Amino acid sequence: MFEFINFYFIPGLILGCIYALGAIGITLTFGILRFANFSHGENMTIGAYFAYTLVSLFGMHPLLAMPIAMALTAFVALGVDRYFYRPFRSSPSIMLVMASFGIMLMAQSIIQFTWGTQVKTISPGIQRPIKLFDYLMISPKHLIIIACTLVLVFIVHYLLTYTKTGKAMRAMADSPELARLTGINTEGVIRTTWIIGGGLAAAAGVLLAIDTQVQTLMGFQLLLPMFAAAILGGIGKPYGAIAGGLIIGVAEELCTYPWIGTEPLIAPNYKAGVAFAIMVIMLIWRPSGLFKGKVF
Amino acid sequence: MSEKKLVLLLENVDGGYGDSQILTDINMEVHQGEIVVIIGPNGAGKSTAMKSVFGLLNLTKGKVVLNGKDITNMPPEKVVHEGVCYVPQTANIFPSLTVQENLEMGAFIRNDDFKPRMQEIFELFPPLYEKRAQPAGTLSGGQRQMVAMGKALMLEPQILLLDEPTAGLSPLYQSEIFEIVKQVHAHGTPILMVEQNAKQALAIADRGYVLVDGKNKYHDTGAALLADPEVGEMFLGGGKAATISKRKPATANAKTKTTPKSKSKTTSKANSKSGIKKPLPKKVKDPSLKKKSTTTKKSGA
Numbered sequence: 001m002f003e004f005i006n007f008y009f010i011p012g013l014i015l016g017c018i019y020a021l022g023a024i025g026i027t028l029t030f031g032i033l034r035f036a037n038f039s040h041g042e043n044m045t046i047g048a049y050f051a052y053t054l055v056s057l058f059g060m061h062p063l064l065a066m067p068i069a070m071a072l073t074a075f076v077a078l079g080v081d082r083y084f085y086r087p088f089r090s091s092p093s094i095m096l097v098m099a100s101f102g103i104m105l106m107a108q109s110i111i112q113f114t115w116g117t118q119v120k121t122i123s124p125g126i127q128r129p130i131k132l133f134d135y136l137m138i139s140p141k142h143l144i145i146i147a148c149t150l151v152l153v154f155i156v157h158y159l160l161t162y163t164k165t166g167k168a169m170r171a172m173a174d175s176p177e178l179a180r181l182t183g184i185n186t187e188g189v190i191r192t193t194w195i196i197g198g199g200l201a202a203a204a205g206v207l208l209a210i211d212t213q214v215q216t217l218m219g220f221q222l223l224l225p226m227f228a229a230a231i232l233g234g235i236g237k238p239y240g241a242i243a244g245g246l247i248i249g250v251a252e253e254l255c256t257y258p259w260i261g262t263e264p265l266i267a268p269n270y271k272a273g274v275a276f277a278i279m280v281i282m283l284i285w286r287p288s289g290l291f292k293g294k295v296f
Numbered sequence: 297m298s299e300k301k302l303v304l305l306l307e308n309v310d311g312g313y314g315d316s317q318i319l320t321d322i323n324m325e326v327h328q329g330e331i332v333v334i335i336g337p338n339g340a341g342k343s344t345a346m347k348s349v350f351g352l353l354n355l356t357k358g359k360v361v362l363n364g365k366d367i368t369n370m371p372p373e374k375v376v377h378e379g380v381c382y383v384p385q386t387a388n389i390f391p392s393l394t395v396q397e398n399l400e401m402g403a404f405i406r407n408d409d410f411k412p413r414m415q416e417i418f419e420l421f422p423p424l425y426e427k428r429a430q431p432a433g434t435l436s437g438g439q440r441q442m443v444a445m446g447k448a449l450m451l452e453p454q455i456l457l458l459d460e461p462t463a464g465l466s467p468l469y470q471s472e473i474f475e476i477v478k479q480v481h482a483h484g485t486p487i488l489m490v491e492q493n494a495k496q497a498l499a500i501a502d503r504g505y506v507l508v509d510g511k512n513k514y515h516d517t518g519a520a521l522l523a524d525p526e527v528g529e530m531f532l533g534g535g536k537a538a539t540i541s542k543r544k545p546a547t548a549n550a551k552t553k554t555t556p557k558s559k560s561k562t563t564s565k566a567n568s569k570s571g572i573k574k575p576l577p578k579k580v581k582d583p584s585l586k587k588k589s590t591t592t593k594k595s596g597a
Contacts, residue, residue: 164404167393171401174390181350181384182447183376183405237392 002135008257009250014142014211016249017149021204022222023229023241024156025197031173031236031293032193033085035096040201040226041219042107047073047202048122048209048218049115055122062122063144066206070199077198078191104220112216120214122206145207152203153242156196160238165192173236225252225272228279234293243290248275300327303455303486304349304380309358311348317356318344319510324488326455331477331487333501333518335494341510342490343385343459349488350382350457351375363454377405379454385463388444391433395424395443398432402447410450417446420479438469445480456480458489462496474500498522 022044029037050069054060084103088096129137160166168189172179180186201219208218229248233240252274255266266274282289304326312318318341326332334342347353349360351372359368362378370378381402390398399417403410418425421442427435432443441461448456461477462470474496481487481500491497498504501518506527514527521527 164400167397167400168404171390171393171397174392175387178384178387178390179401181372181376181382182401183373183451184401185404186373 002137004257006135006137008253010138010142012250012253013246014145014249015252016246017145018204018208018211018245019222019226019229019249020242020245021149021152021200021207022219022226023233023245024238025201026226027230027233027236027238027241027293028169028173028193028197030230032169032176033096033190034176035093035100036227037197038097038100038223039080039103039107040100040197041221041223042104042111043073043077043198043201044205044208044219044222045111045216046076046107046205046219047198048205048214049111050202051206051209052115052120052122052214056120062206062210063148065122066148066203069206070202073202073205074195074198077194077201081190081194108216108220115216117216121209122214123210141210145211148203148207152200156200156238159196165189169193225249225275228275231279232282232289234289234291237289237291237293240289240291240293248278251275251278300329302326303328303330303363304488305359305361306345306348307358307361309345309348309355309360311353311355311357312344313354317510319348319353321511322348322358322507323512324505326486326488328486329481329484330502331481331489331500331518333494333497333504334488334490334507335492335497335504335521336507336513340507342507344510345507346382346457346459346488346490349375350380376451379451380457381448381451381453381455382457383444383448383459383461385459385461389432389440389447392431394429395432395435396428398443398447399424399450402450406451413450413452417449420449420483421446421476436469437465438472441465441469441473442476445476449480449485453485456485456487458487460490460492462491462493470496495522 022040025043026037026040029035029040047069050072051062051065054065054068055062080103084099085096088099123141129139130143131137158166160170165188168179168184169192171182171184172186172189176186179189204222205219208222212218225248226245229244230241231244232247233242233244252271255274256264256268256271259265302325304324306322306324309322310317310320322341322345324332324334324345334345336342344353348355349362349367351367351370351374355369359366361367362380365378367375367378367380372382375382390401393401396414399414400410403413418428423439424442424446427439432440435443445456445458445461458477462473465473470493477487477489478500489497489501498518498521504514504516504518504521505512506514506521514521514524516524
């Protein structure tokens, strides 16, 4: 039982937290700007590299570097929007999707060119897990990841529920045309969306780097599970993205548990397929997702 | 009508979407304190004429003037700042936002304290106050229209544009919407409204415009248009006995009618009907009667 929790459920929860933070940005851009942003994974990667640079240059604690990396990434996301997406604002969304695909490739190359392709680490070596109730084990870095995710989700919740801009974001995700007719400052809302989406992606990247390492394809590898999380939760629904991220993260890990016999149910190499299976089933069975998002 | 202040004027307007021209030489006026209704057959350009005010259309000729200011081809986000509020036919609320948040969004461009105004809207539409914390998407059709109008009224607009507010509603709700329109009007906001339900709309209207094929066809007081046999036959169904065989295809109708205003028999009727313009006592039906399924899963965002 404790083995199940320690080695399957908790790692699933950690992965789920990282998916959730990334998926919020994907679902917000999808809902408000109406396109699938393929370059979102690169926001994660670049956030992790910003944090790595700060940690290695100034010897900062990764948690201290995280907010700075988030701000820098938000700034990058705003710049990309200004020069690459804004000219396409009234174009069909497929053009934006293609533009984001191009930006993804460009960003990957720039990151590889700037920081090299070697794997790097920012976490302070091996840590001894904390023991709770004799058997329950959780390592400090996992506690950090869960705590950071909770804090960030709470901030996003506050922004979306209680601030004028947050409400306008939800309004625009509901209906961009009506938002415009109502006089909502749509460009301002779009900028806020990039700031929140970019910042959270960077946070997810830093947390992933704390959990594992920093590598140039880290964001790209998480891109599709994050899309699966956004679709599972319902496009345009941030709370759905959080739930979807957690469900997919946990489901991926639990599928490797030896439910039948002693062999893993699904070989760990194939666990990424679980996210896609969930995504495909959702698209067939309930394309609006768990939280009744948009159907495109 | 001339003694009342002119709020909105459309003068010889031509326009359409892209290259296709839909409106030809449209003239329209809305004065202070008026309800003006646009009626006409399907595809006559009624909604298009209204959209021309709101900058949703490419106008090639003519001008749109609001309170003496030229707003021709001004984009919608700027027209809102000029004090025009437009309630589209569909998708006119933010379904996942609560009723109160919808009203707050209506006041997005206001930087002052809009709480008193929101209180007034809640007094105008008591059912909304009860359901202010509910997502607007869970409300019934009639109440959604209340939200849509309340949202538009948050700006205390110079003029309110309503695009077929009763479309797709049951007859019970339709009458309710007309009651609401009268109430809103009684609070002093001039209204320009497109309506399919011509009979009821003309009954509460000060004046009506009949559009056919994107052109002005008739123009008279609401009561006069109601009483006009030709208009009646064409657009109002001509009474219960009127059958499909009797109805003429509106587009094929080439009859011209220049000055319908000169009819004397209609004036007496117009006077008798004019009582309806006066503000009526507030009347909102028991919301519990039209409670629709609120069991829909609460959406998260």
